Amino acid sequence: MGYEPVMQETPATADPSVETSDWSAPLPVPQADLTGELWFVDGVRRVELRVIASEGGRRAFGLFGTAAAGAVRCLGRATFADHEVRRWMVLGGGMPAEPAEVTVGASFLVYEPKAEPGGDPNSPVEGLHTLMQAAEASLAARLAGDGDRLVLADGRLGFLGPTASPVVGVVKRFVRAYLEPEHDALLPRLAPGERTPLFGLVYEGQPLERYAWYTRLVPLRAPWHDHAGLVRCEVRAGVGPDQARAIADRVTALLPRFAGRPSDPRAPQNLAPVAALEAWLQHRMGHRGLVRRALTAWLVEREG
Amino acid sequence: MDDASELVGMVLGTEDATPLTFWVGVSPEGYLQLDDAVVVETDVPGRGVVRISGIVQDVRARHEGAQFDTDVFLVDKGVLPVDTGVAAEVVATRFEPEVFVPPMPGRPAYRARGADRDEALYIDGIERRLAAGLTRDGEPVFLDLDFLDGARGxxxxxxxxxxxxxxxxxxxxxxxxxxxxxxxxxxxxxxxxxxxxxxxxxxxxxxxxxxxxxxxxxxxxxxxxxxxxxxxxxxxxxxxxxxxxxxxxxxxxxxxxxxxxxxWTIREFVRGRLLRFLFAEADDERSQIADLASRVEVHLDRECADDPENDATVVFSGYPVNDFEALCEIVRNELEDDASAWRGRAADATVNAFLRRLESGAFHVGHLVWGREAExxxxxxxxxxxxxxxxxxxxxxxxxxxxxxxxxxxxxxxxxxxxxxxxxxxxxxxxxxxxxxxxxxxxxxxxxxxxxxxxxxxxxxxxxxxxxxxxxxxxxxxxxxxxxxxxxxxxxxxxxxxxxxxxxxxxxxxxxxxxxxxxxxxxxxxxxxxxxxxxxxxxxxxxxxxxxxxxxxxxxxxxxx
Known part of the structure; x- marks a missing residue:
């Protein structure tokens, strides 16, 4: 994906005692039902062309970008399902943007305007990322609107509203350590299909927002550090502790089956359906070179 | 069978389309199999619509998005989502009018039936048809009789x-x-x-x-x-x-x-000059023997008279030739006689080889040449x-x-x-x-x-x-x-x-x-x-x-x- 901005994870405190205070051993999970309908949701984004906009004496960083969100439905077979590709012209510094219609071959690409308040060179990328996350969240929410399924969204939970089916965020990166060392010591000892007890994530001045747990996808291998192969899962606190425990058990049992393949540089945390979905969404954004060329031509025409 | 051509897919853009061969992406609702006739129409600027007909030469199916051979197992387990692409290679057989252009990617491709199929296979131009069989899906195939009866081939x-x-x-x-x-x-x-x-x-x-x-x-x-x-x-x-x-x-x-x-009768054998067919296998020595055989045929024909008493035999030197054995005997006697004109300039070795073959031929074929006993x-x-x-x-x-x-x-x-x-x-x-x-x-x-x-x-x-x-x-x-x-x-x-x-x-x-x-x-x-x-x-x-x-x-x- 190339350049990745460091996305903020707001500081939160962990409450390790929501399920049990005994963190001495991993929790094995009972054999879970593997037959239900399972959905993976993920998004990708791509910066097509960076621009600097000027108006009067003002200059602002901006970009043409594409954000896509899609889903894979697993029920016996895995199939690509709902997806959405949207193109954006993000302008930083609060500068007002306007829609752009760009011709590529026989088709039109419409770039929707999005003004981003930040004036930092990274602000437009962050803006695009936020748009992608919003698309992911709305897709996950829509999919979870139907009952009898389990929706696994890539990354932190983007929304906390109640849904008919549970939505679980699967976070593959350790941006922030939430646990104290005494609890953290359990993580290296997790085996696939085992999890830590649930812990609550509380943001300052807020009520308990989400339940989280760590689980391992594949057995630890020699060259890896002891946090490799771990993911953090979270579910909104609104489901209640009992439901959260049931969901945690089910997800913990399910995930090793979908572990990423060694051919993926982000293996094993990047789940196989998610990796395939990302490639598929990238492909649906269109050929990068062609889009870039069309945008350049559009800019030249506009200026000329 | 329905005579209307049916839409089965589109010309692909990921493989080169040429006037001679092109690929058709087969839609999930349809199929193409080997030997299906396909018709595609494509616009040629300034020339109008060109109809390109062809025959499916190859069909392939593959997982799109899968990278590794083992992906198929993940797909089967429901872990890895992929698309399945089916494409058929079509060899063009006909252009109407004859503007040799490739069909444009994205043009709809039809399985040709009825008149379209006849056009693709040039059956429409065959005036005198002879049934030659069926395609695997049961459509009749015809031969052009003009090319069978000698009119054109x-x-x-x-x-x-x-x-x-x-x-x-x-x-x-x-x-x-x-x-x-x-x-x-x-x-x-x-x-x-x-x-x-x-x-x-x-x-x-x-x-x-x-x-x-x-x-x-x-x-x-x-x-x-x-x-x-x-x-x-x-x-x-x-x-x-x-x-x-x-x-x-x-x-x-x-x-x-x-x-x-x-x-056959002795008389047919002599008059029809059939002796050479006793020496019908090809080999190196053959030319000498063949020369000798045709000499003997000529002499037999010339020197044997029809037997007035029997339609099946001939008379040689006043004696009827009663059976094939007797005929061979005559040939043997003539050839072994150095003074006989029958042997011409043939060397002894040739004569001997000839006689050996005659003997073997007589043994295997003799029962098919009848003399007096023929009724x-x-x-x-x-x-x-x-x-x-x-x-x-x-x-x-x-x-x-x-x-x-x-x-x-x-x-x-x-x-x-x-x-x-x-x-x-x-x-x-x-x-x-x-x-x-x-x-x-x-x-x-x-x-x-x-x-x-x-x-x-x-x-x-x-x-x-x-x-x-x-x-x-x-x-x-x-x-x-x-x-x-x-x-x-x-x-x-x-x-x-x-x-x-x-x-x-x-x-x-x-x-x-x-x-x-x-x-x-x-x-x-x-x-x-x-x-x-x-x-x-x-x-x-x-x-x-x-x-x-x-x-x-x-x-x-x-x-x-």
């Missing part, structure tokens, strides 16, 4: 492995279609065919319906516009049994009635005019005798056609094991006649339906003169030879997995060979298959023998 050559390639059965199917359809028009009744039965007694039941023909088989015939039944007019001939005590009994195992016994020899002369299809059984004969019989029969047929001097009515000759009679290497009297047939038969109205296991071992000119090339199951090594250059690589590979009853047909008007199947024989090929004979027994004339 002639001859059929069939190659394939023995036993599985069903070469003879296909040859008979073509004959059946000729004789039981209106293709030949007014000449049908007088058109004749001679078929040599070289293996088993497969062809001795042509006149009986096949009791094992089922309704599906009958439907095949109906689709081709043919009745499903036995051959209408068949003459069956088997060699006369050796040591039958002067009784002309046919040498057949499975069938006791309706088979004529054939032999009604005209009843035992293979009469190919009497029936539409004349089957000459040679499978029980020694190789030397087989050559003698085929050589003599073909020679007589050719001479009669030559004498007739016009093409119609046609005479068809079905000969298997062509590699034996017209081998690539060497020469021989049969090969010479077959070459004559191949090269001049077209204008004489004599059509050779030849078959062989390996076309690479048959005289090139015989094959080159065949307008139709048919291939059954081929040995893989054989399929790689240049003789099958007319088969595209994929078709060639398919030739090694063809099932009995399936053939690949190449005809002059269609640029792509087609895989066809032909219906199960509606005539019996074994005694177990033989149904009751049709009423009005055509063999009544044999009764009482």
């Amino acid at each position: 002639a001859h059929v050559n069939i190659s394939g492995v023995s036993g599985v390639a069903t070469k003879t059965t296909y040859a008979l199917f073509l004959l059946y279609a000729l004789f039981h359809s209106e293709a030949l028009g007014g000449y049908r009744a007088n058109t004749k065919a001679i078929v040599f039965n070289v293996k088993g007694e497969d062809l001795m039941w042509l006149d009986r319906p096949n009791a094992k023909l089922d309704d599906a088989g009958r439907a095949d015939y109906e689709r081709l516009g043919l009745p499903a039944g036995p051959f209408g007019s068949v003459g069956l001939w088997a060699p006369v049994r050796r040591d039958a005590g002067g009784q002309a009994i046919p040498q057949v195992e499975s069938r006791s009635e309706g088979v004529g016994a054939y032999y 009604h020899p005209e009843r035992h002369r293979i009469d190919w005019q009497a029936s539409q299809v004349t089957v000459v059984d040679i499978h029980t004969l020694h190789d030397r005798a087989k050559r003698f019989v085929t050589g003599v029969v073909i020679k007589r047929l050719f001479e009669e056609k030559e004498r007739m001097g016009r093409r119609e009515p046609l005479a068809f000759l079905v000969l298997d094991e062509l590699n034996r009679y017209a081998p690539r290497e060497g020469s021989g009297p049969i090969k010479e006649i077959l070459l004559d047939v191949a090269e001049r038969g077209r204008s004489l109205g004599m059509v050779l339906i030849g078959a062989e296991q390996t076309a690479s071992e048959v005289e090139r000119r015989v094959i080159a003169n065949s307008a139709f090339r048919v291939v059954g199951r081929l040995d893989t090594a054989e399929a790689a030879r240049s003789e099958y250059g007319f088969l595209p690589a994929v078709t060639r590979a398919r030739a090694s997995i063809l099932k009995p009853g399936s053939m690949i047909l190449q005809q002059p008007t269609i640029p792509v060979p087609l895989q066809i199947r032909f219906p199960f024989p509606s005539w019996a090929t074994r005694s177990e298959e033989a149904g009751a004979p049709p009423s009005g027994d055509v063999f009544s004339r044999f009764e009482g023998e």
Whole structure:
């Protein structure tokens, strides 16, 4: 994906005692039902062309970008399902943007305007990322609107509203350590299909927002550090502790089956359906070179 | 079958489309299979719409988005989502109008049916159609009779492995279609065919319906516009049994009635100059011996007088030649006599070699040449005019005798056609094991006649339906003169030879997995060979298959023998 901005994870405190205070051993999970309908949701984004906009004496960083969100439905077979590709012209510094219609071959690409308040060179990328996350969240929410399924969204939970089916965020990166060392010591000892007890994530001045747990996808291998192969899962606190425990058990049992393949540089945390979905969404954004060329031509025409 | 062409996909943009070949992405709701006819219309600026027709040459399916071979297992487990892409390679056969452009990617592609299909296969241009079989999905395929009857071409050559390639059965199917359809028009009744039965007694039941023909088989015939039944007019001939005590009994195992016994008389042997066919195998020494043989033939013909007392024999030096042994004795005496004009300048070694062969020939063929003991020899002369299809059984004969019989029969047929001097009515000759009679290497009297047939038969109205296991071992000119090339199951090594250059690589590979009853047909008007199947024989090929004979027994004339 190339350049990745460091996305903020707001500081939160962990409450390790929501399920049990005994963190001495991993929790094995009972054999879970593997037959239900399972959905993976993920998004990708791509910066097509960076621009600097000027108006009067003002200059602002901006970009043409594409954000896509899609889903894979697993029920016996895995199939690509709902997806959405949207193109954006993000302008930083609060500068007002306007829609752009760009011709590529026989088709039109419409770039929707999005003004981003930040004036930092990274602000437009962050803006695009936020748009992608919003698309992911709305897709996950829509999919979870139907009952009898389990929706696994890539990354932190983007929304906390109640849904008919549970939505679980699967976070593959350790941006922030939430646990104290005494609890953290359990993580290296997790085996696939085992999890830590649930812990609550509380943001300052807020009520308990989400339940989280760590689980391992594949057995630890020699060259890896002891946090490799771990993911953090979270579910909104609104489901209640009992439901959260049931969901945690089910997800913990399910995930090793979908572990990423060694051919993926982000293996094993990047789940196989998610990796395939990302490639598929990238492909649906269109050929990068062609889009870039069309945008350049559009800019030249506009200026000329 | 529905006659409207149906939408099956679009021309691909991920593979080059060229005027000669292009790929069609097959939509999930449709399918294309090998040999399907496809039609695509494409816009050419300034020229309007060009219709491109073609034949599916290859079809592939693959997971899109999967990178590794093992991905398929993940896909199966429901872990990895992929798309499945199916694409068909189409070889263009026709452009209307002839603007040779590739079809544009994204153009809809249709499976051609009805008139569209006829156009793709140039069937619309065939005025005189002969049923040649069915495509695998049951559409009839036709031959252009103009290329079979000599008007624009002639001859059929069939190659394939023995036993599985069903070469003879296909040859008979073509004959059946000729004789039981209106293709030949007014000449049908007088058109004749001679078929040599070289293996088993497969062809001795042509006149009986096949009791094992089922309704599906009958439907095949109906689709081709043919009745499903036995051959209408068949003459069956088997060699006369050796040591039958002067009784002309046919040498057949499975069938006791309706088979004529054939032999030649001494007089026919002498007058027809048939001696050379005793020396029919090709080898290095042959030319000397052949010279000597033709000298002896001339002398025999000149110095023997017809026996006034017997139609079958001749008189030499005042003494009747009673049997073939006596005739050989005369030849031997003349050649061993240094003063005789018969031997000419032949060296002793040549004479000795000749005599050795004569002796061996007499041993194997002698029983087919009768002298005084012959009664009604005209009843035992293979009469190919009497029936539409004349089957000459040679499978029980020694190789030397087989050559003698085929050589003599073909020679007589050719001479009669030559004498007739016009093409119609046609005479068809079905000969298997062509590699034996017209081998690539060497020469021989049969090969010479077959070459004559191949090269001049077209204008004489004599059509050779030849078959062989390996076309690479048959005289090139015989094959080159065949307008139709048919291939059954081929040995893989054989399929790689240049003789099958007319088969595209994929078709060639398919030739090694063809099932009995399936053939690949190449005809002059269609640029792509087609895989066809032909219906199960509606005539019996074994005694177990033989149904009751049709009423009005055509063999009544044999009764009482």
